[in-house]
Amino acid sequence: MRHHAAGLARLTKRRRPELAATLSADYRTAELSPRERAMCDYAAKLTREPWAMVESDLAPMRDAGLTDREILDVNLIGCYFAYANRLADGLG
Secondary structure (H helix, E strand, C coil): CHHHHHHHHHHHCCCCCHHHHHHHHHHHHCCCCHHHHHHHHHHHHHHHCHHHCCHHHHHHHHHCCCCHHHHHHHHHHHHHHHHHHHHHHHCC
């Protein structure tokens, strides 16, 4: 967790160590911008219910100002982490 928290602080330029813990426990309680909230909502649904994704799930990110390229990045990063975690978990 410390490694991820340090990375998060570096990437977001936030120096709030509690942010990573809050995001991990329940991202919905974290202090996030509308843009960050839209990305987290999308990633959460993609992780928990990938079969339920529909085109309208992209609307909150578009409304928050994300470009199609940025939305693709959110999708690819979420998918990669799901893949990598399942690969590692599956091999013990």
